Amino acid sequence: xxxxxxxxxxxxxxxxxxxxxxxxxxxxxxxxxxxxxxxxxxxxxxxxxxxxxxxxxxxxxxxxxxxxxxxxxxxxxxxxxxxxxxxxxxxxxxxxxxxxxxxxxxxxxxxxxxxxxxxxxxxxxxxxxxxxxxxxxxxxxxxxxxxxxxxxxxxxxxxxxxxxxxxxxxxxxxxxxxxxxxxxxxxxxxxxxxx
Numbered sequence: 336x337x338x339x340x341x342x343x344x345x346x347x348x349x350x351x352x353x354x355x356x357x358x359x360x361x362x363x364x365x366x367x368x369x370x371x372x373x374x375x376x377x378x379x380x381x382x383x384x385x386x387x388x389x390x391x392x393x394x395x396x397x398x399x400x401x402x403x404x405x406x407x408x409x410x411x412x413x414x415x416x417x418x419x420x421x422x423x424x425x426x427x428x429x430x431x432x433x434x435x436x437x438x439x440x441x442x443x444x445x446x447x448x449x450x451x452x453x454x455x456x457x458x459x460x461x462x463x464x465x466x467x468x469x470x471x472x473x474x475x476x477x478x479x480x481x482x483x484x485x486x487x488x489x490x491x492x493x494x495x496x497x498x499x500x501x502x503x504x505x506x507x508x509x510x511x512x513x514x515x516x517x518x519x520x521x522x523x524x525x526x527x528x529x530x
Contacts, residue, residue, distance in 0.1 A: 455467060465479050468520060471494075
């Protein structure tokens with residue numbers, strides 16, 4: 336009987352240990368999936384940056400051509416007086432505006448993806464990130480994180496104070512802002528969806 340109890344105890348310990356390993360592996364898998372997602376996004380950004388670099392090179396080439404043309408015609412007779420001198424500058428300005436517009440559109444798309452994936456709209460201002468939950472009951476219900484001493488800190492406000500348990504579990508004990516935001520999202524989703 337003692338032998339049977341000992342085996343049961345060992346099996347129970349092994350089972351507990353294996354469950355912890357499964358949780359650790361699931362956590363590691365989740366982290367790797369997140370890293371992969373970030374790498375894919377970074378790849379898209381890298382392609383966009385390459386396009387910007389090519390456009391800048393084209394702009395420089397066109398500017399050099401315009402400057403070279405201007406230098407050739409400085410001492411010579413003006414052959415086409417109806418052509419404005421600043422045509423190259425206008426083209427360059429238009430290319431810059433087009434590039435800026437494309438960048439703004441790209442950033443808007445990224446913001447929409449992040450909002451759709453996380454359930455939070457993010458606003459950046461003065462070293463702070465303000466998180467607006469899609470499931471919040473009031474537009475004033477926001478989390479504010481401030482970058483301080485190499486890490487992000489939650490700024491205490493009325494809305495944050497209502498989440499003391501989640502702050503303790505996920506931010507203080509678990510040291511995980513994503514887990515905290517996910518827990519709040521699930522809670523708000525359940526309250527808003529299922530009452």
